[in-house]
Amino acid sequence: MSSEPKPRDIAPLRQPMVTSIGIIMGFILNFLASWATEDEGRATVFTNADRAVAFTLLLSIALMCIVLFRLLDIRQPDHVQVARYFTTYRLYVAAIVIAVSGVGLALFL
Template identity: 50%
Template structure:
C-alpha cells in the first residue's frame, strides 16, 4: 500500500476546518429557521399545504446530507491511499447539501 504524500495530507487538513465551520453556521441557521417555523403562535400545525411539505422535506434532506458530510469530515478512518477521492466525494456532497438547503429556503420565501 502506498502512503499518501505529505502534501496531500496537508491539503486535506487545510480544507477540513473551513468546511466544518461553514457547516456549523449553515446548520445553525437551518435549525433556527425550522424551530421558528415549527413554533407558530397560532396553535396550528406548521405544515398545512403541499408547499409546506416541499419546504420541510427539502430542509430535512439538506440537514441529513450536512450531517453525513460532517461525519465524513470528522471520520479519521478513511482509506489513506484514496484520501483525495474520499474528500472529493465529501466535497461534492457538501456542495449538494448547500444547494438543497438554499433551494429549500428560497422555496419557503416564494411559495
C-alpha cells in the same frame, strides 16, 4: 527509482467545511425552530408548499450530517482520503444547494 507521491494533506481543506456546515446548519435549525413554534392554531406543515420546504430543509440537514461524519472520520488510509474528500465535497455542495432551494421555497411559496 519510482516512489509513490506523498498523499495530499486535506486538513486545511477539511476545517473550513466543518465550520461552514456548522454555521449553515445552525441557521437552518433556527429557521425550523421558529417556523415550528409559530402560533397559528393549526399544524405547522399544512400545505404542499410547507411539505416541500420541510422536506428540502430536512434533506439538507441529513446530507450535512453525513458530510460532517465523512469529514471527521479519520479511520481511512491516507491514499483513500483525497478521493473520499472529493466525494464529500460533492455532497457538501449538494447539501448547500438543497438548503438554499428550501429557503427559496419558503420565501416564494
